[in-house]
Amino acid sequence: MSGAPHAMDARDVSDATVVASDLSKWFGQKVAVSEVSCSFGPGVTGLLGPNGAGKTTLLRVLAGLLSPSAGKATILGRNPKRHHSVYRQVGFVPEDEAVYNHMNARRFVEWSAALSQVEDARLAAQRALDRVQLSEDADRSLSGFSKGMRQRAKVASALVHDPQVLILDEPLNGTDPVQRARLIELFMQLGGEGRTIIVSSHVLAEVDRMATRVVAMVNGRLAAAGSVAALRDAMSDTPRLIRIDTDRPRRLARRLLAGNWVEAVRIDPAGIEIRTSDAGTLGLDIAVAARETDSVVTAVSAEDDSLESVFRYLVEQR
Amino acid sequence: MRAFLLITRSVMGRLLGLRRSIGLFVLTGSIAPILLFLAPGRSGDEVATLYNDITVGLGLSILFPVAALVVSTAALGEERKSHTLPFLLLKPTSRWVIALGVITAAALASFVILEAGVLASWIAAGVVTGDWSIGVSTTVAAAVQSVASAALFVPLGLLVGRAAVVGLGYLLIWEVTLGSVIEGIQASSIYRIVVSAWADLATMTPDNLDTVNEVLGRVEAGVGGAVAKAAALAIISITITGLLLRHRDLIPE
Numbered sequence: 016m017s018g019a020p021h022a023m024d025a026r027d028v029s030d031a032t033v034v035a036s037d038l039s040k041w042f043g044q045k046v047a048v049s050e051v052s053c054s055f056g057p058g059v060t061g062l063l064g065p066n067g068a069g070k071t072t073l074l075r076v077l078a079g080l081l082s083p084s085a086g087k088a089t090i091l092g093r094n095p096k097r098h099h100s101v102y103r104q105v106g107f108v109p110e111d112e113a114v115y116n117h118m119n120a121r122r123f124v125e126w127s128a129a130l131s132q133v134e135d136a137r138l139a140a141q142r143a144l145d146r147v148q149l150s151e152d153a154d155r156s157l158s159g160f161s162k163g164m165r166q167r168a169k170v171a172s173a174l175v176h177d178p179q180v181l182i183l184d185e186p187l188n189g190t191d192p193v194q195r196a197r198l199i200e201l202f203m204q205l206g207g208e209g210r211t212i213i214v215s216s217h218v219l220a221e222v223d224r225m226a227t228r229v230v231a232m233v234n235g236r237l238a239a240a241g242s243v244a245a246l247r248d249a250m251s252d253t254p255r256l257i258r259i260d261t262d263r264p265r266r267l268a269r270r271l272l273a274g275n276w277v278e279a280v281r282i283d284p285a286g287i288e289i290r291t292s293d294a295g296t297l298g299l300d301i302a303v304a305a306r307e308t309d310s311v312v313t314a315v316s317a318e319d320d321s322l323e324s325v326f327r328y329l330v331e332q333r
Numbered sequence: 334m335r336a337f338l339l340i341t342r343s344v345m346g347r348l349l350g351l352r353r354s355i356g357l358f359v360l361t362g363s364i365a366p367i368l369l370f371l372a373p374g375r376s377g378d379e380v381a382t383l384y385n386d387i388t389v390g391l392g393l394s395i396l397f398p399v400a401a402l403v404v405s406t407a408a409l410g411e412e413r414k415s416h417t418l419p420f421l422l423l424k425p426t427s428r429w430v431i432a433l434g435v436i437t438a439a440a441l442a443s444f445v446i447l448e449a450g451v452l453a454s455w456i457a458a459g460v461v462t463g464d465w466s467i468g469v470s471t472t473v474a475a476a477v478q479s480v481a482s483a484a485l486f487v488p489l490g491l492l493v494g495r496a497a498v499v500g501l502g503y504l505l506i507w508e509v510t511l512g513s514v515i516e517g518i519q520a521s522s523i524y525r526i527v528v529s530a531w532a533d534l535a536t537m538t539p540d541n542l543d544t545v546n547e548v549l550g551r552v553e554a555g556v557g558g559a560v561a562k563a564a565a566l567a568i569i570s571i572t573i574t575g576l577l578l579r580h581r582d583l584i585p586e
Contacts, residue, residue, distance in 0.1 A: 080419055081582045102425040111416035117347045129339050130424040172420070 026240045028056035028228075032180055032211040033077055037086035040072050047072040049235040050086070055213050059206035061222030062215040064232035070215040071110050073232065074184050077213075078107045090180055103132060106173030110184035110215075112165060116158035120149055120168045123157060124175050131176035143175040146201060162189030170198065180211045187221055199225045255294040255317055259301060260286040263310040270304040271297070286314075336426045340434030341441070347411070348404050348442035354449075357400045361450025364392050365457040377462040378538070384458040385541040388471055389548060393527050394509065396450070397475060401443040401482035402500040408439035408483070409574070410490025410497075418583055432574035436487050436567060443479035451475050470534035473556060477530045480563040481523045484570035491577055519550040526552075530559035 031054035040048040048069045064070045075081045077088045079095030079102075087094065093101045115123055124143050128136035144150045147167040152160070157168060166189055173181060183202070187195050203225050206212045216222050222229060231239040261267050268280045268287045276293035291297045294317070305312045364387050372380050412418045421431060455468025490496040504524075512522040519525050525548065532545045532554035545554070577583070 075584055078419075078423060080422065080584045082580070099427065100425050102423050105423065107419060107423045109416065109419045113416040115343070115347065115417060115420065117350055118343070126339060126343055127420065127424075130336055130426060132425060 026053040030056045039085040059212040059226045061226030068232040069235035104179040106178040106181045108183040114157045121153040127172040128175040143171040260314040266308040267310045341438045344438035362453040365453035404443045405439045405486035406490035406496035428578040429575040439483035447475035474531035484566035530556045
């Protein structure tokens with residue numbers, strides 16, 4: 016695990032636009048974000064982590080919606096909580112589904128543009144609605160929109176003033192696969208234009224498709240940061256818990272233990288749970304071992320394939 | 334100025350949603366049917382006296398404060414509850430402008446709803462008495478009520494989850510109950526500030542005067558004083574709301 020992502024050190028980028036320095040945020044006794052130091056620069060950065068990892072709190076502090084309990088957050092060198100003028104250069108998509116239900120999409124986006132001091136709010140709104148492919152439904156009330164359409168309206172409202180920094184909290188939630196693909200393409204385009212795009216998600220595959228860099232959080236702490244490839248490499252080292260359902264668990268387990276990739280085995284009447292550091296080799300060996308022991312294997316499944324378990328492992332390694 | 338107008342217009346649009354407006358109009362407009370129900374068989378002067386009594390005893394004491402409370406607590410409370418505050422806060426706009434815009438919107442929206450009720454009772458009283466100046470004092474009172482309630486309840490909506498319930502408790506306990514027995518708090522009672530503006534402009538019979546004096550206690554009738562007090566409350570409220578928006582975490586964890 017020498018190549019663990021926390022060691023990759025790519026917590027900081029050279030051309031940082033958004034910086035968290037020793038940032039902590041707690042609510043009463045509950046610590047939501049703990050001593051996070053990292054920075055974000057041009058391009059798409061994925062903020063990854065399981066639910067409850069502290070991603071939303073971190074983004075809210077970075078955006079200036081919450082005050083840090085300790086440390087500081089800056090956008091373009093300024094504290095957004097104090098210097099509201101920085102919001103001319105910042106777009107934010109909150110995680111919550113809520114929108115202004117008394118407005119239609121066009122009015123909502125125009126209103127955002129006007130409040131962000133865009134000169135021709137109408138034209139800017141039309142462009143933003145076009146970008147998220149919402150023009151056809153722009154004159155419908157937001158209250159009648161599906162969750163995915165609301166997300167796109169929120170994205171349009173966040174980018175209508177052409178911001179340098181775009182902070183997106185789970186922007187793909189509720190979108191269908193087609194909408195998701197289009198939004199991912201849009202974020203990649205925006206990142207390619209040199210904007211800082213921070214996208215939070217608990218779905219690794221989504222981030223994998225759009226982000227060149229990943230910052231991963233677990234339990235309020237920074238667990239990893241670096242390129243997507245480096246994170247994936249780190250994850251391949253993660254011990255996995257594999258369940259094998261078989262009619263002869265004891266015989267099969269004894270045979271599998273002969274392989275040095277098996278770290279631990281737990282046997283129950285219906286099968287075996289194996290902790291392994293090399294799931295690929297184990298997978299190949301299962302068929303051979305089943306034949307040799309005359310066992311019938313009815314199912315093989317990964318018990319801890321969630322991102323949460325991988326991240327927990329990363330944290331335990333720190 | 335542009336930001337102020339944008340915020341005021343948008344918050345007013347939300348506060349004057351159809352369902353809320355109709356519901357509150359049923360409340361504030363209920364004086365008209367009561368008046369029409371009780372008017373038959375009475376002279377014009379008697380109906381005018383009745384109008385004044387109902388206005389002070391029911392409209393200004395309960396119906397108008399409750400309607401204005403509902404509107405004012407929703408101004409920022411609804412944004413907080415429905416998680417739409419980021420759309421307002423993450424803009425390059427001064428927190429003072431946001432506070433001013435929201436409180437103005439709450440006051441205007443309250444006034445629209447109260448005045449709809451005032452107009453209904455004004456028309457009813459005007460038709461029966463032939464005196465078409467009868468509603469002027471109530472219109473001024475509605476305006477003072479709207480500003481004072483917005484000043485008091487907009488920041489409350491931002492701070493407290495169930496602000497309408499807390500506000501209702503305040504109205505019943507502080508304004509109605511304690512205000513009538515503790516003279517020291519009468520000068521700061523919104524109900525009495527509103528009645529003092531109304532009493533300065535209304536044409537009252539001796540019976541009405543007794544009722545009004547009983548309500549006002551040590552507070553002198555005077556529209557100027559009432560407007561000044563409401564304006565002072567509004568300035569304090571804008572300051573408090575601006576500070577809350579600036580320094581307090583308004584997004585739930």
